[in-house]
Amino acid sequence: MANLLEARDVTVSYLSSDGSHTALDRVSFSLGKGESVGLVGESGSGKTTLGLSILRLLPQNAVYGAGSILYDGKDLLSMDEKSISRVRGKDISIVFQDPLASLDPLFTVGYQIAETVRAHRPGIGKAELGTIVISIMEAAGLAGAESLQHRYPHELSGGMRQRVMIAIALVNNPVLLIADEPTTALDVTIQAQIIDLLKRAKQQYSLTILLITHDLGVAYELVDRFIIMYGGVIVEQGHREEIFAKPYHPYTKALLMAIPELMDIAVHNPHRLSAIPGAVRPHYDKYRGCRFYDRCSYRTPECLDKDPDLTEYSPGHPARCIHPLL
């Protein structure tokens, strides 16, 4: 599969009153054309920072270190502001967890979809624009688009608002969609419908999707491959079946054990975990050794010697652990 996007050693720090804190530490990965990848990890692992880095949407106090993100032969991290704004919302679009925060309360949803088209096609005629708005709303599963387009965001349900956000993200036929926890704020039934919508969009538009979530179970429905993050680094990557059947990293295994349905099947695993004890250690960049050390059931003193590298234990399935669960 040809690579659509190639991130090399992406490094991002945040500056705050107590100094600088590395949120992404030399993160490298690639996305194949038409592939769906789940970026999974606990809160604070750096998922949103990575998603926002791709479009250079990080807040003011973020500093890019070394690294590059190649897209279409160009480095997104070093291109000028004008060029990156041409990529945003056109080639690459992004959907966030909270549609109310992303939508403007003062404008109808139809107007906001139309504006996204106009931003990249300023000269577009009214009739064509109207048709595009209706058809993308229908494709996003918004029934009764003709009248719905005149509604304001607060008049819609959470699920419908997220469909509007997806319509906005898809209306310019992007190549890559980054979806950052798109279903977290929704109830389980609506969550499944949104994942289904993304699945259809993937097939229909041969879209490449980067789905950011802390929920392996939700992501499994959509993705081909997983990237598992912990404490600002990638700790494991692999095809979804391999990750589920044979995780190498103790952290990935712990994440899997936290999925209740999986636990019911895994009768040979008597230790039920509802969550992984402990939390991602703040300022993990200031310590020696493996970042997962204090929470790991498989740790040995050698784990503190150095932060391990990602090692390809089987083809396309690297893990960052000196005691992989092979």
Ligand SMILES: Nc1ncnc2c1ncn2[C@@H]1O[C@H](COP(=O)(O)OP(=O)(O)OP(=O)(O)O)[C@@H](O)[C@H]1O
């Ligand atoms: N604007 C900011 N200023 C300072 N530190 C930040 C900022 N945003 C994020 N961080 C820090 O960077 C690290 C990674 O945060 P990030 O939001 O990328 O994690 P995440 O995996 O998306 O978490 P969540 O699942 O909660 O969304 C965390 O330690 C976080 O506290």
Ligand SMILES: [Mg+2]
């Ligand atoms: Mg996040």
